[in-house]
Amino acid sequence: MTSLSELKASGHIWSLHDKLCPSAFFSSGFTELDQLLAGGFPAHTVIELHSPIGIGELRLLLPCLTRPMARAQLLVFINPPMLIGSQMLQAAGIPPSQVLVLQPATAQDALWAAEQCLKSGCCGSVVLWQLSLSIAQLKRLQLCTQDGQASLFIFRGQRQAQISLPVALSLQLSPACQGVKVQVLKRRGGWPTAPVMVDMTARWPRLSVQPAAVNTSLILSHSA
C-alpha cells in the first residue's frame, strides 16, 4: 500500500500548495495567458481548444508553434477548415518547407496521422481540427506526445454539452475587440478562474479595434 507521500511524489495526487515544475511549461508568448496558466502551455501534451473560426485562435498559438521550428522540426496541420495561408506562415517566421498539411478522408485516418506525426519525434507540434474525440483516443494521443516530445493542439469547435475529457488543458476562446478572450475550462494542477482578455494588439496592431474608434469606423453592410 503506497503511502500518501509516494502518491504525491509520483504526481497521482496533488495539493493546492504544490508548485509544478517550471520546465514543464512553454511560455505562450502573451503575458496575460502565461499568468492565467501559471507558467504557460504544458509541455508535450494534448491541449484542447474550443473556439469559433477566425477570431485569432491560430495567432494565439503562433509563438508556441514557432518555437520548435528552430530545431528543424515539422509543424503539421490536420484537416484545417480552410487553406492555411503560406504568407502568414512566412510572416510568422515558419518556413513553409517545415510545414505539412494533411487532409485525411476520415476521422480515424486523421487520428492515425496525428499519432504517427507525434510519435515520430521529428514534429514539434501538431494542430488538429476534430470535432469528436473519445477518452481512449485521447489517451493514445497523450502517450504519443510523450513518446515523441511533441505537442498536440486540438480545435474542437464550439463547446457542446459533452463529457469533459481528461486533458491537461482545455481552453474556451471567444472573440474580443483587442485580441481573444480566454477561459480555462480545465487545467491540470489548477482550478477554473475568470476569463482573461489576451491583448494581441502589440503584435497585430491592425487586428484590434480601439474602443474610441468604434463609433467612427466604417460599417460595411452588403445587401445581397
Next chain:
Amino acid sequence: MALWLYLHFPALQLDSLFQPAGQHAQPNACNNASHSAAEVTPAVCLLDTHSLLIKQLNTAAALHGIKTGMTLSMACALCHDLQVLPYQAEQELLYLQQIAALLYQISADIALDPPCALWLRIEPMLALYGGLAPYLTTLSQQLTLLRLQSQMALAHSAAAAQLLCFSQPGLVSDDPELIRTALTSCALSKSQLPQTASGHKTLQQLQAMGIITLGQLLAIPRAELSRRFSADLITMLDKLSGHRPTVSQFYQPPEQFCQSLELLYQLEHTQQMQAPLGYLLQLLQNYLQLRDQHCYQLQLQLELRDHPPLVLSLQSACGEYQQARWLTLFQLRLQQLKLPAPLLKMQLTACQTTARDGDNLLLFNASSQGAATAASLTTTADHTTKAPAALHNEAAPIATIASADVLRLRSLLTVKLGAERVQQPWLHADHRPELANGYHELALTAGVGSKAMALHQLLPRLPHSDHLPHPDHLPLRPGLLLTQPVPLRMQLQLQPGLERIQTGWWDQNQVQRDYYIGRNSQGQWCWAFKNASGWYLQGYFA
C-alpha cells in the same frame, strides 16, 4: 588439386513452393477434417505434363510408396489425398538461380547444372574457411535454411563429382584414395553417357561386353577405346579425370534484385500474405546488406488466378533496407487492398537501389528518439507496370529538412493517406493571394507530367531564404484562406487602411482589388476585397 562439390536437389520445385515456416500443414490442405492441423504434412507430387509421370515427390508422398516414374493413376491409388501440381522447368531454373544467389554469400565459384543441381568449386575456398570441415559446416547450415532435399558428393573434377553424386550420394571426403575407390565402383549408366543418342548406343555396347562400372572401363587401354568407340566416350573419360573442363561459365549474381515465390496454396486474404512477403523482404535485406545499398522503390507483382497480374509499387522517401520497415509499409498498403482473385505467386523487384551514405546521427540527442517507424508508401495499383521515375529532390531552392525521420514520416503518411492528401504549403512570388498561397504535393518521385506541378512550374519560386524579406516588412496576410473568393454576404466593421493589389497584366489573370480588414458581428476577422464586380471575402485572420 582441384576439388569440386556437386549439389543435387531432387525435388527442387516441390520443396521451394512456399510453406509457412514451422507449420507442417495448411488449414485448408487436409481434405479430411479428422486430421489435426499440426503434425501432418500433405503428400504432394509434381507431374510432368508431357509424359504424365510423377517427376518429383516429397517425403510424405514417398512414405505412401509412391516413386518417381509412376503413372498418376498408380500414385493416386496409393494415396487418396495426394496433391498433384504441374512441373514447370522454368520455375525450377528460377529457384536454382535463387539458391545460387544465396550460396554465393559463402562460396565464390558456382556453376549451374539445370534443372536442379549446382557445382561448387571448393579449393579456392579452403584457404578462406581453413579446411574442408568448416566449409562443409557452413554449407550445410545454409542448406538447412533452405529446407530442400539435397544430395552432395565431392571429387577432383566436376564430372566425377556429378557421377559420384548420382551413384553414391553423401560421399564428402577429400581423400584421393577414397574418391578413386568410390569412382571405380560407380555404374556407367548413372553417368552422362546415356544423355546423347550415340552415347546410349555406346553404353549398350559396353554393357554387352560386360563393362558396367567405371573401374572396368578405366582398366581398358585408352588407345583401344578410341579405336572402338566414338569420341563421346573419350570426352567423358577426359572430363572425369579432369583433363577436359566440364564447366565453362560460372554464376554471376544479377544486377537487380528480383525474387519470386510460388505459393503452394492460393491465398484469398491479404492478411495471409504477411508470411511470404516477410520471407521475400528478408531476402531483399540480405541482398542489400551485402552490397551496402538502400532501396527507394519496390515493386510487388501478384499473379492471380484468371485475372491480369496486380502490381503494387511502393516508394520510400528515405532509402530503406530493413525487412521490418518495408513490411510496415506493405502492411499499410495491403490493409486497403482487396484481392480480386486468389493469389498464386508473388514476385518482388527492387527498382531503385543506391549506395548507402552513412546516417549522421547525434550521439547524445536531446529529444527522445521515439519509434520512428514511419515510412512512406505510395501505392499505385495498376495493371501495367509503370516505369519508375527518377528520384528528384525538387525543393532545391527552398531549404528542406532531409533528415531520415522526416522522410520516413512523410513516406508513411503518403502511403496510408494517399499522395493527394499530404501536402506542403507553397509560397510563390506573386501578389495575387490565390497564387501566392497554395499547397503542393510532396513529390517523392517528381515526374515531369505531374499535374500538381504544372501551374506552379510557370510561376517563379521564392529565392533562397537568405534573401527573403524581414518578417516585419511583409504585408499582413490571413491564416485561413478560402480556395476561391466568395461574394461578401455579411456586415463588416472595417479597419482603417486599405491595400490595393493591381497586378497580373502579363498573364490572363489580371486583378485590381482593394483589400480591407474587417470584423463581423461574430467577432471573426475577415479579409475582404472590392473589385470592379463587387465585394468578396477571401480569408480569415485566424
